[in-house]
Amino acid sequence: MALFRDRRVFPRWSFIDSRALPRPRRARDENSAQSVPTPVDTPDELETTPELEVWRDPEATAIRAATLPADAEGVEPGPDAVVGTGAASWLEERRRWFSESDWPTEASDEAVQLAGTHPDRPYTAPLHPGLPALTPAEVRARHGRGFASLTRRHRRRRHAHEPSRRRVDIDLAALEEALDAAVPAVGAGLVHAVVWHAGTGLALAARGDAAPEVASVWHGAAKEVRATLTHADLPSAGSYHLVGLADRRLAVLLIGHPDLGACLTVALDEVDVEELLGSTVPELGEALAATSREY
Amino acid sequence: MDAALDATVDDLRREIGDPLVALDISESESALSLTAFGTTSATGPMLHRVTQDLRQAAALTGLATDDYHVLTVSGGVVVVVARPRLTAALVLTDDAKLAWVLNDVVPTVRATLDRATI
Numbered sequence: 001m002a003l004f005r006d007r008r009v010f011p012r013w014s015f016i017d018s019r020a021l022p023r024p025r026r027a028r029d030e031n032s033a034q035s036v037p038t039p040v041d042t043p044d045e046l047e048t049t050p051e052l053e054v055w056r057d058p059e060a061t062a063i064r065a066a067t068l069p070a071d072a073e074g075v076e077p078g079p080d081a082v083v084g085t086g087a088a089s090w091l092e093e094r095r096r097w098f099s100e101s102d103w104p105t106e107a108s109d110e111a112v113q114l115a116g117t118h119p120d121r122p123y124t125a126p127l128h129p130g131l132p133a134l135t136p137a138e139v140r141a142r143h144g145r146g147f148a149s150l151t152r153r154h155r156r157r158r159h160a161h162e163p164s165r166r167r168v169d170i171d172l173a174a175l176e177e178a179l180d181a182a183v184p185a186v187g188a189g190l191v192h193a194v195v196w197h198a199g200t201g202l203a204l205a206a207r208g209d210a211a212p213e214v215a216s217v218w219h220g221a222a223k224e225v226r227a228t229l230t231h232a233d234l235p236s237a238g239s240y241h242l243v244g245l246a247d248r249r250l251a252v253l254l255i256g257h258p259d260l261g262a263c264l265t266v267a268l269d270e271v272d273v274e275e276l277l278g279s280t281v282p283e284l285g286e287a288l289a290a291t292s293r294e295y
Numbered sequence: 296m297d298a299a300l301d302a303t304v305d306d307l308r309r310e311i312g313d314p315l316v317a318l319d320i321s322e323s324e325s326a327l328s329l330t331a332f333g334t335t336s337a338t339g340p341m342l343h344r345v346t347q348d349l350r351q352a353a354a355l356t357g358l359a360t361d362d363y364h365v366l367t368v369s370g371g372v373v374v375v376v377a378r379p380r381l382t383a384a385l386v387l388t389d390d391a392k393l394a395w396v397l398n399d400v401v402p403t404v405r406a407t408l409d410r411a412t413i
Contacts, residue, residue: 211356211357213355213356214356217352217355217356218352218356220352221348221349221351221352224345224348225345225348225349225366228341228342228344228345228348229341229345229366229368231337231341232337232338232341232342232345233334233335233337233338233341234338234341234368234373234386235368235369235370235371236368236369237366237367237368237369238366238367238368238369239367240365240367240393241349241364241365241366241367242364242365242366242393242397243349243353243360243364244360244361244362244363244364244401245353245358245359245360245361246358246359246360246361249358249361250397251353251358268397273393273394273397273398274392274394276394277392277393277394277397278392278393278394
């Protein structure tokens with residue numbers, strides 16, 4: 001059983017039992033026993049060739065004996081008689097061939113060319129590599145319309161003002177690991193750390209004694225700041241906002257990623273600011289960015 | 296007053312050095328710009344609004360803000376120090392490290408603004 005593209009009937013992929021297919025007229029299989037006779041197999045094949053046997057249907061023979069004249073006894077058998085020599089030899093050949101481990105499981109390039117419908121024109125393989133790796137249910141869940149959304153002909157044109165909807169997959173387990181790695185790097189000075197979804201402001205992960213509304217509040221403030229900077233004749237917002245808080249605390253807002261935002265609140269007296277802003281916060285930003293994947 | 300503000304600007308230019316590319320000093324209550332260089336008339340009021348937004352956000356989370364915040368922008372850093380009378384907004388190049396900004400620039404601006412209001 002092998003996976004072929006059946007180009008003879010309609011251009012669909014299907015499972016075809018290659019053993020049931022007639023061999024192409026000019027195709028020669030290099031692994032067959034006929035084309036590669038081994039010195040060991042050849043004498044056995046010659047010795048085990050069955051003798052000619054003629055099988056006669058007893059009923060047909062009786063009918064023929066009743067209808068034919070008496071002098072027609074030596075007439076050759078008709079089409080109802082099957083000559084078993086060729087069939088038995090062909091089956092035995094295939095059985096021996098299939099018992100070997102190296103019989104082909106897919107069509108070779110040469111076989112594809114030989115099986116082409118045109119005698120001279122070479123067969124050009126399609127651009128798509130084959131069946132999709134994802135199941136149709138998964139493709140439909142992701143793209144909404146199954147395979148139809150993958151074809152350019154059916155893709156809906158978007159207007160210029162219409163924002164394209166991004167499909168984002170956020171690995172929450174990796175997000176927790178990123179926070180677990182950042183917490184010891186900050187040390188005892190960590191007050192709390194919150195990560196939120198940049199589209200909705202919903203909290204995705206948190207460490208420390210963070211209030212439930214911290215994520216949405218800082219998310220809204222970061223959006224306001226970003227929108228205000230464009231009217232302040234200043235360049236667009238970068239990756240970090242540092243907000244000085246009372247009691248010598250500092251809120252570090254990570255807003256550089258389009259899908260994730262984070263707030264790291266630390267006590268300035270208990271952390272090394274250079275290490276925090278020079279390595280810990282950038283590493284946390286990179287780790288958070290790695291957890292988001294657009295598909 | 297004008298002489299004191301000019302002296303403040305000179306002090307900040309001298310103490311911060313080359314990374315300082317723009318400065319705006321405004322009144323804290325009204326966001327009225329008093330002196331500036333390298334900025335436009337919209338910079339001070341807009342940063343004043345940013346300060347108010349951040350204060351409101353911190354209050355909603357049960358925290359109180361200190362008198363400064365730092366925004367990274369493309370190619371630079373914006374430092375806002377809001378004292379009771381005067382607010383200074385500084386635009387620094389991206390050569391300015393954030394740790395240096397927090398440890399050196401913010402205390403310097405804070406002290407300079409306090410000297411100007413006495």
